[in-house]
């Protein structure tokens with residue numbers, strides 16, 4: 001993977017910046033912070049900015065890990081039990097959230113899904129008891145099968161960021177890609193065609209809906225949920241590969257894909273790529289303070305199963321979805337600078 005390790009002076013510099021910001025902003029969801037973040041991010045240490053620029057421009061690897069940011073395990077408090085209880089103001093992780101958001105702002109602009117975690121920009125990823133056996137980031141006992149994040153969605157983002165707040169059991173995030181894999185040309189050709197129906201993953205379904213806020217928001221969300229449940233009933237066929245001829249980009253979440261029996265050629269092609277990626281899956285256990293950016297065009301990711309305790313000591317990550325071009329989703333956002341995709 002591509003690594004950026006912060007030096008002692010980088011860590012000190014970032015610490016001073018984040019401490020000052022924590023006096024000005026109470027949450028990364030604050031629209032004033034969201035607006036300014038891109039400028040403020042240029043006050044991060046130069047080596048960090050240079051590293052993220054290289055990752056963004058040269059696509060050296062599907063994963064970029066930033067190491068060295070210190071976390072005081074006592075100060076961040078217990079791992080919450082549900083994301084509905086811990087978003088917005090008053091998070092003990094404000095400093096970590098700010099640092100993470102600034103790093104993300106060097107790759108692009110974070111967006112929020114109206115249908116995920118109450119439309120927040122910053123998601124929490126920790127085990128939730130009721131989700132223990134689900135194919136959700138908040139599951140635990142089941143292997144979270146590898147996927148391109150939000151693969152079903154035409155406005156899925158270029159990057160997924162994960163910041164590790166704690167990972168006491170060393171649970172692996174898994175990752176895979178087409179690096180070093182030579183798929184037969186006829187398979188590639190089929191995979192480039194829109195022959196692969198995909199359903200929305202369950203994190204976007206109304207079953208996981210919580211608070212709506214005001215009436216206008218509720219109506220907009222109703223529309224998003226209608227669109228998603230329509231897709232669930234009637235999955236849209238997508239192309240699995242796109243972009244460059246040599247190193248094509250990926251779009252798949254096999255758990256939620258089923259090729260109709262009427263198209264055995266497409267079914268065989270999907271099977272071939274899934275097996276090829278499966279054969280080269282690797283794992284990485286994030287350490288507290290590490291930030292991982294996944295290139296969501298180049299690499300798939302998932303998570304190994306683990307047994308959660310639900311006593312405040314479980315693994316806890318935060319997540320950001322980062323778009324390189326906000327305009328791609330402009331028709332689905334209320335204003336040019338609004339970040340929520342409806």
Ligand SMILES: NC(=[NH2+])NCCC[C@H](N)C(=O)O
Pocket residue numbers: 135136137138144145146147149150201202203253254255256
């Ligand atoms: N193959 C899968 N399990 N896909 C769904 C991934 C989990 C989803 N992104 C979530 O936020 O929970």
Ligand SMILES: O=C(O)CCC(=O)C(=O)O
Pocket residue numbers: 125136137138144149162172173174301302303317319
């Ligand atoms: O927990 C992890 O390491 C990955 C989680 C994930 O893939 C997700 O939340 O979509």
Ligand SMILES: [Fe+2]
Pocket residue numbers: 137147148149301302
């Ligand atoms: Fe994911």
